Amino acid sequence: MCGIGNPADGENVQSPRRGDRQHGLKDTMTGERTMSQAWKSILQTLGTAIALMALAPSALAESTDATLKADMAACKQANDNKACEEAYDYYDARLDDAKGKKAAGYVAEMVVLADTGCAAGNGWLCTEIGVSYKNGYKGRAEDQVLGLQHNLRACDLGNGLGCARTGQAYQTGKGVAKDEAEATRYYLKGCELDGSNGCQYQAYLVLLQYLNRIPYSKDAIETLKGRCADTGLDGAACVELGKASFYGAYDMPEDEKQARIYWGKACARAVYAPGCTLRALLVLSDTDMREPHSPDNLNGIQSLYRGCLLGDLPACEFMVFAGQEYAWDYEDVVAQGMYGRCLAKPSVEDCTMSGKAFRNYRFPDHPLKGEVASDKSMRALTTACREFNVACVDVANSYLEDQKFTMGSANLAIGVLESACEKGDAAACARKDEVVAETGGVTGSYIDPMLNDDERFLLARFDIESGETQRGRETMQWLAFMGHTHAQLYLAYAYENGLSVAQKDASGRMPDLPYTVSDKERMIYELFDAAAKKGVPDAAMKVAVIKYSENDHEGSDSYESAIYNALYLGADGAQQFYDAVIAQNKARTEAQLAAIREMNRQNIQSRDNMDRQTVQSAWDQYYKRQEERKEAEGGEVCGTVYGEGNSTYRTCMSRATAMKHYRGNF
Structure with missing residues (x-):
C-alpha cells in the first residue's frame, strides 16, 4: 500500500513564457509522477506553441538582430x-541551438538582463530568475531560498505565475517551511x-x-x-480503487486515467459524492480554467x-472559488457553491446570497445571480432564518405561494413570522x-416550521399515520x-396507498388545486424520480416500472435507461424485472418480425399478381390496337408468300400491306 505522495521539486527545464502557462504540473507537485525528458521536451514545445498563439502580438515582442543592440543599451543604461x-x-x-562559448555568452547576458529587468519591475523576468535558482540552470546555482524570493517579488508585482510558484x-517545503494554508x-x-x-495548482492541492x-x-x-462492480456499486470501494490507481498502490500501475474512471463510476453510478469531487479536481488540475466552455x-x-x-463540502467550496470572475466567471456556479456551503456549514452570507440568487425575481442590490x-x-433562506433569524419574511412569503408538490400555507407562514417576531425581528x-x-389567521394547527x-x-x-x-x-x-428525500419517498407511497393530495371541505368537495398538485399520478412519478436521482434504489425501481407501464422508450429518460439505473443501484427485483422485460x-x-415477414410475403404476392395483370393488360391493349389498325387498313388477308428460290411461307397481313408490298406475289 502507498500513502499520499509528498510533492517534490521537479520543474521543467525550459520554463513557460509570460507567466501563465502550465507545463508538467503533476511533475512539479509530486515526486512519484515523472516523465521522460523526451516527453517533457515535446510537451514543452507544444505548450509554448499553443501559448504563443494565444498571446497578443505585443506580448510576444522580442529583439531582432537589428534592434538587439538598442534594447540591450536601453535595459542596462535606462533600466527599461x-x-x-x-x-x-x-x-x-x-x-538551445548555441554551443560552447556562444551559449555561455548568451547565458551571461541573460543573467544581467533578467536581474536588471526584475529590479526594474518586470514580474516575468523575476519568475525566470526564480525558476533558474530553483533548478540550478541558466547561469545560476541551485538555491531554493533565492528562487522563492524572486517568485515572491514577481507575485508582488502582479505576476500570476510568480504567485503560483x-x-x-x-506546498513542497522548498526554501520555506511547508504550509498548505499559505500555499x-x-x-x-x-x-x-x-x-x-x-x-490548477489549487485544484491539485485540494485533490491531494x-x-x-x-x-x-x-x-x-x-x-x-x-x-x-456494476452488480454491487459500493461508492467507497470505487473511490479507494481510484486512489490506488492514482498512486500506484496495491501493486496497481500508476494510472490517472483509470483513477478518473473509478471516481467517475462512484459519482455517476453509485451516486457517491466524494467520487464526483475527486474526479472533478483531477480534471480541473489539467485544465485552463480561463476557458470555461472548453x-x-x-x-x-x-x-x-x-x-x-450531493452534499460534499469540498466540492461546494471549490465551486465558490472557481466560479469567480478570474476563473470561470459563472455567477450560477458561485451561487450553487454557496448554497451547498449553507446547507453543510451555514453562514449568513452563504445562505442569504444563494437563497436570493435562486428566487424567481432579481434583487437590484444583490450582487449574485443564479x-x-x-x-x-x-x-437556503429557511436555514438563514432558523440559524440567524434573518430572511424570515422571505421564507414566510414563500410559504404563501403554491409550489411543486404543495399549496400555499398561511399556517406555516404565520408560524415562521411568530418565531422571528419573538426573537426581535x-x-x-x-x-x-x-x-x-x-x-x-391560523386554521387548526400546524407543525412548527422552525424545527429542523x-x-x-x-x-x-406520526400525524398521517x-x-x-x-x-x-x-x-x-x-x-x-x-x-427532503425521506419526505419525497413517504409522500409518494402514501399517495399510492390512497392519501389524497388535499383536505376536502365540509361539503366533501376538493378545493381548487394548483396545476403542480392537481395531477396526483404525475406527482407520484416526480417524487420517486427526485429520490431516484439521489441514488435511492427503491425509487429508481418505481421509476422504471412507471416508465415501462407508459411504454416510454424515447430519449435519455426512456424506460430502458430507468431499468439500467435501477440495476446499477442494485434495487431489489431489478434483475428479475429486467429479465422479464427482455423476455417480453x-x-x-x-x-x-413474424408479422413483418407475413406482410412482406403478401406484398410480394400482390406485386407478382400485379405484374401479371399489368403484362396481360399491356398485351390486350396491343392486340386491340393491332385489330383497330387492321380494320382501318381494309381488314386482314391471309395467303402464301413466295420468296427467293422455291421458298414459300404462309402469313397474314393487312390488305393495305399486301397490296403495297406483295402485289403479284401473294
Whole structure:
C-alpha cells in the first residue's frame, strides 16, 4: 500500500513564457509522477506553441538582430524593463541551438538582463530568475531560498505565475517551511491575477488533501473490485480503487486515467459524492480554467456540481472559488457553491446570497445571480432564518405561494413570522399582522416550521399515520418540495396507498388545486424520480416500472435507461424485472418480425399478381390496337408468300400491306 505522495521539486527545464502557462504540473507537485525528458521536451514545445498563439502580438515582442543592440543599451543604461525582457527573449529563443562559448555568452547576458529587468519591475523576468535558482540552470546555482524570493517579488508585482510558484514552494517545503494554508493563499492570488497555473495548482492541492483524508482499507484488491462492480456499486470501494490507481498502490500501475474512471463510476453510478469531487479536481488540475466552455472544463464543472449537490463540502467550496470572475466567471456556479456551503456549514452570507440568487425575481442590490430554483431558495433562506433569524419574511412569503408538490400555507407562514417576531425581528412582526389580516389567521394547527427538517418529518409521519392527515400532509408536502428525500419517498407511497393530495371541505368537495398538485399520478412519478436521482434504489425501481407501464422508450429518460439505473443501484427485483422485460420484448419482437415477414410475403404476392395483370393488360391493349389498325387498313388477308428460290411461307397481313408490298406475289 502507498500513502499520499509528498510533492517534490521537479520543474521543467525550459520554463513557460509570460507567466501563465502550465507545463508538467503533476511533475512539479509530486515526486512519484515523472516523465521522460523526451516527453517533457515535446510537451514543452507544444505548450509554448499553443501559448504563443494565444498571446497578443505585443506580448510576444522580442529583439531582432537589428534592434538587439538598442534594447540591450536601453535595459542596462535606462533600466527599461520591457527592453530587458525583449532582449532576454532573443537570447532565450536561441539558447538551445548555441554551443560552447556562444551559449555561455548568451547565458551571461541573460543573467544581467533578467536581474536588471526584475529590479526594474518586470514580474516575468523575476519568475525566470526564480525558476533558474530553483533548478540550478541558466547561469545560476541551485538555491531554493533565492528562487522563492524572486517568485515572491514577481507575485508582488502582479505576476500570476510568480504567485503560483510561491504557493508551490510552500506546498513542497522548498526554501520555506511547508504550509498548505499559505500555499492555498498564493494559489488563489495567482488564479485571481489571471494566471491559470494558480487555479490548477489549487485544484491539485485540494485533490491531494482530499485523498489524504481517505484511509486505505484492509480489503484485497479483488474484493474492492467486486464491491465496485456494476452488480454491487459500493461508492467507497470505487473511490479507494481510484486512489490506488492514482498512486500506484496495491501493486496497481500508476494510472490517472483509470483513477478518473473509478471516481467517475462512484459519482455517476453509485451516486457517491466524494467520487464526483475527486474526479472533478483531477480534471480541473489539467485544465485552463480561463476557458470555461472548453470540453474539459465543462466536464469538471459537471462533476463538481454533482458532488456539491450531493452534499460534499469540498466540492461546494471549490465551486465558490472557481466560479469567480478570474476563473470561470459563472455567477450560477458561485451561487450553487454557496448554497451547498449553507446547507453543510451555514453562514449568513452563504445562505442569504444563494437563497436570493435562486428566487424567481432579481434583487437590484444583490450582487449574485443564479438559476430560478424556488426549492433551493426556500431551503437556503429557511436555514438563514432558523440559524440567524434573518430572511424570515422571505421564507414566510414563500410559504404563501403554491409550489411543486404543495399549496400555499398561511399556517406555516404565520408560524415562521411568530418565531422571528419573538426573537426581535420587527419586520417579521409587521408582516405577521398583514398575513393574519389577509388570511384570517391560523386554521387548526400546524407543525412548527422552525424545527429542523428531520424532526418535522417524524412529526408529520406520526400525524398521517395517526389520522391527523391535514397537518401531517401539509408539512410532508413542503418538506418534499424542499428536497427532503425521506419526505419525497413517504409522500409518494402514501399517495399510492390512497392519501389524497388535499383536505376536502365540509361539503366533501376538493378545493381548487394548483396545476403542480392537481395531477396526483404525475406527482407520484416526480417524487420517486427526485429520490431516484439521489441514488435511492427503491425509487429508481418505481421509476422504471412507471416508465415501462407508459411504454416510454424515447430519449435519455426512456424506460430502458430507468431499468439500467435501477440495476446499477442494485434495487431489489431489478434483475428479475429486467429479465422479464427482455423476455417480453423478445416475444414481442419475434411477433413483430413474424408479422413483418407475413406482410412482406403478401406484398410480394400482390406485386407478382400485379405484374401479371399489368403484362396481360399491356398485351390486350396491343392486340386491340393491332385489330383497330387492321380494320382501318381494309381488314386482314391471309395467303402464301413466295420468296427467293422455291421458298414459300404462309402469313397474314393487312390488305393495305399486301397490296403495297406483295402485289403479284401473294
